[in-house]
Amino acid sequence: MVEFVMSVNNTELRLRPEEIGSVIVNKLKHTAEANLSAPVTKVVMSVPAEFNPLQRNYTKKAASLTGLEVFRVINEPTAAALAYGLHTKPSLQNVMVVDLGGGTLDVSLLNVQGGMFLTQAMAGNNHLGGQDFNLRLYNHILENIATQFNRRLTHKEDLQSVRLGVENLKISLTSQSSTNVVIPLQSFGPDVVYKTVITRSEFEKLNEDLFEKVLVPIKTVLKTIELPKEEVDEIVLVGGSTRIPKVRELIGEFFGKDPNTSVDPELAVAMGVSVQAGIIGGMWPLKVSAVELPTSVKKIQIS
Known part of the structure; x- marks a missing residue:
């Protein structure tokens, strides 16, 4: 069991990751309640796509420690696709999700069809942002x-x-x-x-040279499943660093078409989680909840 040791007022505290996580979730809970003027008791959460079952369970535990009932935990790329409304399109689509934040780059390729999501491949650089x-x-x-x-x-x-x-x-x-x-x-x-x-x-x-590195995991994902870049139907952007014009330009030039930028990239995942919560709660115009199909895909790390 992982623990962090802290000293507060000369008193030694031992905290587990889920306990630290619960403090953050609790802050979000109270912020939401202040804006909604109503209690928050249920939640849908998102996690990185490469999280294993143990990591997902501890994420749920962090929420449960604050008294929240976790309805579902979905992958961040799936949440982004939901935010862009790609779950509403009946035809099968190949969707590339490029998530470039403050310190990491994650690229995922999804098959999306009518609320069904399948992660085909993942690659990323944990030291680029x-x-x-x-x-x-x-x-x-x-x-x-x-x-x-x-x-x-x-x-x-x-x-x-x-x-x-x-x-x-x-x-x-x-x-x-x-x-x-x-x-x-x-x-x-x-x-x-x-x-x-x-x-x-x-x-x-x-x-x-750093901007050029953004294309490396994109190429890796396509090569892994032998998918021509012309068969990628949508490229969606997540993370504040995808606002940089050069990043968007390089991605657009590589695919021969502009990425979808209709959603604020810093809010895309949060918006997607909200859509999923709305679907589960019956407040969103989709009869069936979005479903992530099981996959054994592992993230390819690129340095």
Whole structure:
């Protein structure tokens, strides 16, 4: 049994993962109740597609510790497909789900037909995401500061200001071709400010090799089941890092068609889980609950 040992007010606490998880679930429960003005007693949850039965059971246990009844646990790619409404199409479809978040990349290929979901293949990179793109930009700015002021920035608070500035900069570049950077450097002097302009093309050049890595698990999944890319009917995007224009461009160029971006990628999984809950509760226009067919597919890890 895995336990985490913590010291709180000189008292040793031993906590299991499901107990820590229950704190997060409980916070979500109370937030939902505050917005709904009604008690929440039942829940549908999503987990990474590669979770095994033990991991799924502990996810359920985390919820049950808060008094919630778990109706169903579904895979995150299935939830994303539900959010995009792909369960409503009667014909069989091959759906590629590309999930690029802050630190990981997961790619899944699903067969979807009228509420039936089958995971065909999975691949991913657990060391690729928005944080990596940020780091390239962060190091670039630190080099510029060192060149401009002829000294290295080492002050922790100023370094944190740069990190925050980098995140805001990356977000701005998703909708703008260039953006101004203004970062006060208190350790260099009370009135010292670093100013520059970063372009989207500059950001893309800094991360060129990392962006290309996004295609590797996509190609791996297709090769695993010997499916031509032309036979992928829908490409749906999940995770905040799929907002980056270059990521969308590379995926679109590879498949010869634009990915489906009709749903907020950061909310897609949550929306899909809500759709599943609505189906189970009889509030969604689908007579039969979405069903995930059993599969023994293992996720292929790519470094």
